Amino acid sequence: MQKIDVCYSPELLHLYNIENSIVVVVDVFRATSCMTTAFAHGVEGIIPVATVDECVNYQQQGYLAAAERDGKTPEGFDFDNSPFSYMVEKVKGATICVTTTNGTLAITKSKTAVKVMIGSFLNLGALTKYLKDVQYDVLVLCAGWKGKPNLEDTLFAGALVENLKNEFMIEDDSALMALRQYENAKSDLLSYVATSSHVKRLQRLGIQKDIAFCLQQDLYDVLPVLRGNTLVKM
């Protein structure tokens, strides 16, 4: 029986053997929710990069570019880190270069895995359906906040563990704790996350609308996956 486990932070990823695993990277608020939304609206590819400088370089080569640091968008980029900014005509067929505080680092750190997939509540159902039949272990990698665990990514991990618990063995306490946290929260995710640190941070930035949007389940039937250095639709 394959195993499912959860890593609460990219800072702990070296403790996990990902060479034979599918890694699902999640950054609910908001990187992986944005990516899921972008693919659902016709984006061709997303290039995740670690630094704002790299992102600017891609932009100068003619790519569309999106950047976020500390929840805000630096000047001069084509998108901010809101899923709503990807619901526009210009994304169709485009390849976009993206850097964010936590999410893109989690993706670039996972490159040695069998497959790197993008997870969010928005494509939870599609992910569940796909992963039920795979022959590899699954590790959910929470992007967290600057290396520290966070509530919303842990809840997504718990949701995926719940959906896959009949097909996969729960490997360790991190997965078990995420599952129990989600079981507690699932009847009203929005209230449950309302006291979390990142939601408070986002509320200060005035983006409550994004929070509610990113907690919706199964809105999009897309499976973004990393091919080389670029995320594409599977």
Next chain:
Amino acid sequence: MQKIDVCYSPELLHLYNIENSIVVVVDVFRATSCMTTAFAHGVEGIIPVATVDECVNYQQQGYLAAAERDGKTPEGFDFDNSPFSYMVEKVKGATICVTTTNGTLAITKSKTAVKVMIGSFLNLGALTKYLKDVQYDVLVLCAGWKGKPNLEDTLFAGALVENLKNEFMIEDDSALMALRQYENAKSDLLSYVATSSHVKRLQRLGIQKDIAFCLQQDLYDVLPVLRGNTLVKM
């Protein structure tokens, strides 16, 4: 208002600023439960060291010595890693050198803190009473299992957060998640931890008695604290 936070693993400790904090190190199964029990039975001092070799060196200098690796005791030591082995006459007035898989590393990594204290369910009440009046931030450092978070240490952290939540501000999601996990578990801790990875590991080693013992609250009114390289009673 002072802040209380929780660090799930020594591997994440570099993300926390502990220079102005009191760090409470917890390794419920079983290092810090053993230490609490030892002080309650008259031990004078405990020297935590990182390696089995260092521990042997102290033993050769005439100290009593205790070692644990992967839940088992290597040959030739005076105590194993069970709290019951410290309920003996020979501990009175003795200084014991100890090394364990997770707990002693967590202690030695915390040395730059204002104060390093030893926490376990056995001395939760004494710790709560002391910490209510301190003028520093508090960080609960979970020893975890080989760098990964575990359930029982997270539950202890949640218990301490619950006890101190009127006096301290809850700093971050890690503390919030530990609190909620504990609120869920507290009516029956023993059942709640029964499915955890470490309890399964310990059950394979035949030490169910230790598990039940280590989950008892407020058994001992002792506050072990690090002075230099040695834990002493405060």
